[in-house]
Amino acid sequence: MSYGKSRLMNRMTTKITVFLILFIFIQTGSVHSQDLSIGLFEKNADIGDVGKPGSVEYDKDQKSYTITGGGENMWATKDALHFVWKQVSGDISLASDISWIGTAGNAHRKACLLIRQNLEPGSAYADAVVHGDGLTSLQYREESGGSTHEIQSNVSAPKRIKIEKQGDYVFMSIAKENEELHPSGGSFRIKLTDPFYIGLGVCAHDNNVAEKAVFSNVEITKGKAKSTGRPSVESTLETIDISSTDRRAVYHITDHIEAPNWSPDGEYFVFNSGGRMYKLEVNGGKPEPIDTGFATRCNNDHGISFDGKTLVISDQSQERRQSIIYVLPIEGGAPRRITANAPSFWHGISPDGKTLTYCAERNGNYDVYSISIDGGEETRLTTAEGLDDGPEYSPDGQYIYFNSIRTGTMQIWRMKADGSEQEQVTTDEYQDWFPHISPNGRYIVFLSYEKDVKEHPANKDV
Numbered sequence: 001m002s003y004g005k006s007r008l009m010n011r012m013t014t015k016i017t018v019f020l021i022l023f024i025f026i027q028t029g030s031v032h033s034q035d036l037s038i039g040l041f042e043k044n045a046d047i048g049d050v051g052k053p054g055s056v057e058y059d060k061d062q063k064s065y066t067i068t069g070g071g072e073n074m075w076a077t078k079d080a081l082h083f084v085w086k087q088v089s090g091d092i093s094l095a096s097d098i099s100w101i102g103t104a105g106n107a108h109r110k111a112c113l114l115i116r117q118n119l120e121p122g123s124a125y126a127d128a129v130v131h132g133d134g135l136t137s138l139q140y141r142e143e144s145g146g147s148t149h150e151i152q153s154n155v156s157a158p159k160r161i162k163i164e165k166q167g168d169y170v171f172m173s174i175a176k177e178n179e180e181l182h183p184s185g186g187s188f189r190i191k192l193t194d195p196f197y198i199g200l201g202v203c204a205h206d207n208n209v210a211e212k213a214v215f216s217n218v219e220i221t222k223g224k225a226k227s228t229g230r231p232s233v234e235s236t237l238e239t240i241d242i243s244s245t246d247r248r249a250v251y252h253i254t255d256h257i258e259a260p261n262w263s264p265d266g267e268y269f270v271f272n273s274g275g276r277m278y279k280l281e282v283n284g285g286k287p288e289p290i291d292t293g294f295a296t297r298c299n300n301d302h303g304i305s306f307d308g309k310t311l312v313i314s315d316q317s318q319e320r321r322q323s324i325i326y327v328l329p330i331e332g333g334a335p336r337r338i339t340a341n342a343p344s345f346w347h348g349i350s351p352d353g354k355t356l357t358y359c360a361e362r363n364g365n366y367d368v369y370s371i372s373i374d375g376g377e378e379t380r381l382t383t384a385e386g387l388d389d390g391p392e393y394s395p396d397g398q399y400i401y402f403n404s405i406r407t408g409t410m411q412i413w414r415m416k417a418d419g420s421e422q423e424q425v426t427t428d429e430y431q432d433w434f435p436h437i438s439p440n441g442r443y444i445v446f447l448s449y450e451k452d453v454k455e456h457p458a459n460k461d462v
Helices: 017-030
Strands: 030-036 041-049 056-061 064-069 081-088 092-101 110-116 125-131 136-141 148-154 161-167 171-176 183-187 196-203 211-222 237-242 247-253 258-262 268-273 276-281 288-290 310-315 324-329 344-349 353-363 367-372 389-394 398-404 409-414 431-437 442-450
Touching: 017 324, 017 389, 017 431, 056 081, 064 081, 064 196, 081 092, 081 110, 081 211, 110 161, 136 171, 136 183, 148 183, 183 237, 183 247, 196 211, 237 268, 310 344, 324 344, 353 389, 367 389, 367 398, 367 431, 409 431
Parallel strands: 148 247, 344 389
Antiparallel strands: 030 041, 041 081, 056 064, 064 211, 081 196, 092 161, 092 211, 110 125, 110 196, 125 136, 136 148, 161 171, 171 183, 237 247, 258 268, 268 276, 276 288, 310 324, 344 353, 353 367, 389 398, 398 409, 431 442
16 A cells, blocks of 8 residues: 655767768758767767867777767757767667876866767757866757756766766766776666767867866667666666756665655655665765664655654554554654554644644545544544545645545545545546645645556556
8 A cells, every 4th residue: 555655755890881870961961070089889970060170089908988978968859079989879878988198177077978869959869977176967859949857867977977868868987096886876868769870979069168087998789688687776866957857866775765855944855765764965975874662664654844853754564564554753762652542644734833744544535634633533534435645734734635446546636635626636537646835835846657557566667
């Protein structure tokens, strides 16, 4: 019942004929190419409006590429850069050490491992990029002429990076000095048709200059990575900008974590993993365990009071391993039981901190209930047939938002805090779950599954 309930606020060498060079130029009108023998790659070219022509120097002995590139930017709806590439198809990865020559360039100059659908400036693309100031990101444009988005890594200026395309998904791995490559966290879905281009790119982020970067120990691997034969789990805690939808990977681990909650002051997150509760600074780092006493089977239905002083958990350590709601100080301590009956799955706390709202199963039916933070008798707020779940108070305390299957598909509803005036909020073809209200009361964030997805299973696209 509680599995997968997340709180979200809050997640490119061969010689080529003059005819073919002219053909490419005429067809694209934006590619200025060179005829060089360049190691693993077939060709190099300026893409887009580049004031200072680019070039590549290939060192056979060192198997390194020194690329000079100009151009104003690789961002928004078009790109300008120097690109060293080959055409490929299918699943593939590209890895390289990257270093800049000189330190005086623009902080936003880019050296990247780049996958492009074509050689047009506005092509759909994905790259793993190291900026002049060390910022390292996955960036992508989902369609020709579309906007660029990014997922920032929480590691600055890694020594080695890798971009990997598996089916329609793209991932990045990173490694600092003396580290093995490991996932950076974050991925995205992009539809690229075969064949496409893969290679190395440099953009100066200033069309009046040219910048140099060295790519060494370059490796191209075709096909999917070999399976270890063992199941693996990876989790990434990300933040997402509501206006741009750009993301930042705050924390990545090869383990299962769930339900990150923002602290009211925006300084840290609280999440659960392996039945325990953890605190993580908003800029990442090492999670700190929160002492929850005997409650060592905490599920993902937990949260923080509006004043930031109280942690509410749902734990399955007692009574036939059924979920029971407890409260404790945010710093940790002995849990105090709130709900006498089980199973009860916490979801919301009133702004004044006096009342909890939750989903509970009673007599075979799951409904929304409320209860005093001091415990006592619970109040049933919904009585519709089928599942009512995910209740959360609005910041003004006037409403409780929840999701309900009463119309035949899961939709978002709201009601007065006393359960009256129940009304539907979303009307769509999806299965909508777990509404979360922004602190200013202006936004609702919720999960939408495809209409044929039942309940709220893990490892499904939303």
